[in-house]
Amino acid sequence: xxxxxxxxxxxxDQRVEQFRSQTSRRLSGELTEExxxxxxxxxxxxxxLHGYMLRVAIPYGTLSAVQMRALxxxxxxxxxxxxxxxxxxxxxxxxxxxxxxxxxLADLAKxxxxxxxxxxxxxxxxxxxxxxxxxxxxxxxPRPVAELIRQWSSLHPEFSFLPRKFKVAVTGxxxxxxxxxxxxxxxRLHLNEAGERGWEVIVGGGQGRTPMVGVTVRDxxxxxxxxxxxxxxxRVYNLFGRRDNKYKARIKILIHETGAEEFSRLxxxxxxxxxxxxxxxxxxxxxRISAYFAPPAYESLSAVEPELERRKLxxxxxxxxxxTNVGAHRVAGYGIVNISLKPIGGIPGDATAEQMRTIADxxxxxxxxxxxxxxxxxxxxxxxxxxxxxxxxxxxxxxxxGEANIGLLGDxxxxxxxxxxxxxxxxxxxxxxxxxxxxxxxQRLEEIGPLRVNISGCINACGHHHVGHIGILGLEKxxxxxxxxxxxxxxxxxxxxxxxxxxxxxxxxxxGAVETIVDTYLDIREDGESFLDCVRRAxxxxxxxxxxAPA
Amino acid sequence: MPLLKRDGAxxxxxxxxxxxxxxxxxxxxxxxxxxxxxxTVPGRLGLSLPNDLDVSTLGPEISQVCLIVLTFxxxxxxxxxxxxxxxxxxxxxEGELRASGHLLPDQLAxxxxxxxxxxxxxxxxxxxxxxxQALEDVTxxxxxxxxxxGQSPIITARHAG
Numbered sequence: 001x002x003x004x005x006x007x008x009x010x011x012x013d014q015r016v017e018q019f020r021s022q023t024s025r026r027l028s029g030e031l032t033e034e035x036x037x038x039x040x041x042x043x044x045x046x047x048x049l050h051g052y053m054l055r056v057a058i059p060y061g062t063l064s065a066v067q068m069r070a071l072x073x074x075x076x077x078x079x080x081x082x083x084x085x086x087x088x089x090x091x092x093x094x095x096x097x098x099x100x101x102x103x104x105l106a107d108l109a110k111x112x113x114x115x116x117x118x119x120x121x122x123x124x125x126x127x128x129x130x131x132x133x134x135x136x137x138x139x140x141x142p143r144p145v146a147e148l149i150r151q152w153s154s155l156h157p158e159f160s161f162l163p164r165k166f167k168v169a170v171t172g173x174x175x176x177x178x179x180x181x182x183x184x185x186x187x188r189l190h191l192n193e194a195g196e197r198g199w200e201v202i203v204g205g206g207q208g209r210t211p212m213v214g215v216t217v218r219d220x221x222x223x224x225x226x227x228x229x230x231x232x233x234x235r236v237y238n239l240f241g242r243r244d245n246k247y248k249a250r251i252k253i254l255i256h257e258t259g260a261e262e263f264s265r266l267x268x269x270x271x272x273x274x275x276x277x278x279x280x281x282x283x284x285x286x287x288r289i290s291a292y293f294a295p296p297a298y299e300s301l302s303a304v305e306p307e308l309e310r311r312k313l314x315x316x317x318x319x320x321x322x323x324t325n326v327g328a329h330r331v332a333g334y335g336i337v338n339i340s341l342k343p344i345g346g347i348p349g350d351a352t353a354e355q356m357r358t359i360a361d362x363x364x365x366x367x368x369x370x371x372x373x374x375x376x377x378x379x380x381x382x383x384x385x386x387x388x389x390x391x392x393x394x395x396x397x398x399x400x401x402g403e404a405n406i407g408l409l410g411d412x413x414x415x416x417x418x419x420x421x422x423x424x425x426x427x428x429x430x431x432x433x434x435x436x437x438x439x440x441x442x443q444r445l446e447e448i449g450p451l452r453v454n455i456s457g458c459i460n461a462c463g464h465h466h467v468g469h470i471g472i473l474g475l476e477k478x479x480x481x482x483x484x485x486x487x488x489x490x491x492x493x494x495x496x497x498x499x500x501x502x503x504x505x506x507x508x509x510x511x512g513a514v515e516t517i518v519d520t521y522l523d524i525r526e527d528g529e530s531f532l533d534c535v536r537r538a539x540x541x542x543x544x545x546x547x548x549a550p551a
Numbered sequence: 552m553p554l555l556k557r558d559g560a561x562x563x564x565x566x567x568x569x570x571x572x573x574x575x576x577x578x579x580x581x582x583x584x585x586x587x588x589x590x591t592v593p594g595r596l597g598l599s600l601p602n603d604l605d606v607s608t609l610g611p612e613i614s615q616v617c618l619i620v621l622t623f624x625x626x627x628x629x630x631x632x633x634x635x636x637x638x639x640x641x642x643x644x645e646g647e648l649r650a651s652g653h654l655l656p657d658q659l660a661x662x663x664x665x666x667x668x669x670x671x672x673x674x675x676x677x678x679x680x681x682x683x684q685a686l687e688d689v690t691x692x693x694x695x696x697x698x699x700x701g702q703s704p705i706i707t708a709r710h711a712g
Contacts, residue, residue, distance in 0.1 A: 005709070007691065007705040007708065007709060010691055011689075011691045014688070014689050014690065014691060017688075018657075018688045018689055021688070030681075038626070038627060039657055121627070151693045151705075151706075152693060152694070154693055156694065157632065157660070157661035157662070157664035157692070158629075158632045158633055158661075158664075159629075159632075160632075160661055161626070161627055161628065161629025161658075162629060235633050235636070238629060238630060238633045239605070239630055239634070243628060243630075273607065273641045274640060274641060275640050275641070281706055281707065281710055284710050285709070285710065288709070
């Protein structure tokens, strides 16, 4: 993975000192809260319901065992001994004190980490396919480009006070695991007949109050032109994006109101007008970065591991976990281990310091010391030998991380909701917990098959409810929380936004409503038909009928 | 209002800012709104632009301009950063570029990088030392087309030689 050189390190160190000065000026009263706000947000520090929350960037979701251990230590030193992995592949700490945050950032800098641009109206931490570099279907590792974008977007002088936040996601695989159509800019790698790389540029996707699937403005942008072209998009957005209403300030609204064709014309015009510097340095820089992502020395192994097969026969629980949680690796004899942070009745994405250390140890023992965070709020060990799976699983299971539910109904995405968040209108964690308890039988989960339940505690949609196969949105009316259900959302290559079913449900009813939806699906599904395919074929009527028809 | 130059020098602002209707004085350098161009003035001519103006539409009238003032109605409204870059890169404006309005010391480094040379200071909000110190806070940049004079951006330093 990428390592800082002396420039990256000095850059982050300077930034910590700058924030130390800003914090002391806030504490002394020289800066008003209004003036301090954009400065602290540029360093990931939010003011939440109960106090400050610090969001730490995990660029493109990749971190080392050493970094994971540092996060564990930070959670104990400055917080309550746990952290929350987010849908943006980051981690947040919910209880730091303002006066401690400069030291916290300094501790992060020691392990080449920071909180720059994890909030604020700037280009946010770039996200990527969590299986980058190891997925069997991948054309090439997208992370060198993600790292190039990370550096380019870090404290970008022109684009740090945009109309609104700006999110970029990249994938190097045809199967979209990074939700590239649901970001302000999504980049998908293609190869032409000569084997050269080009990037499909998708703009204007997003969730929030106005969910939209992005539109492609370039089918095949040569890799060296990427930064220049991104600047043209950003400039058009910075100059013409709406600033009169924060809910209409994202680039998707600009594209919607100008029209995709006109927007694309403006970008092309800006791109043609901007001076075209030599791209030689970009090429050199990409080559330099790419060297850090060279594949590790894999052993030459057989695709079938007899020891694994024997263990699977002996232990059906283990066999199930292998079926649900281990993804296809591009190298024979290896697997991609997806570690569920969704224990039954637990808080999606939370990990204790002890669990973080366990993961760090396991990564060092079994996976070249590398870890990934997925936008589903799970962790990934990307390079595990099939022969090691059983030993790995045993350790996970005794540490509360052995749940066999990846991609299944128990693998619920949830925002922090009203338990933590100042924007939330309803609680979302308790809803996730009650649904998770309702569907606690792993055998049943597997019978139901792939099904994503996503829960947001307000219309800002941090819990990605718009793209949940079953989406749940927590709202509030006259002091009472209630939950609206959508069906048919999806964040993959064939992305779609879910449609609202009808009247909302109370906290006590919502798990039962999910049960009814699932039962209806099991009733009407055709042979081998997934939940999503079934909803797409049958539409919402059978589900509405089951939920709302008078008994 | 005192004026800060990007090299850290502080001076009094000698320019006279005129509105749409104000008479041109007999002597002195004046700053006028764009709509008043072309205009004959006794000294040097400066131009004040609103931040929703598309600077790529500026024509040959700016060849007589020695100063362009860009406005930040709020520190959070970042349009003038892109205007500054467009003036430097696509309009090839080489005169003085000044930032005015609601500025924060913590934004100066960004402003210098996109091409601003001078800043109208709000010394009632922050002491002068805070402004001059802010120019030194972050000296490293990843942006190779955007470094300050005398500063080497990271990407160029990495691949030098």
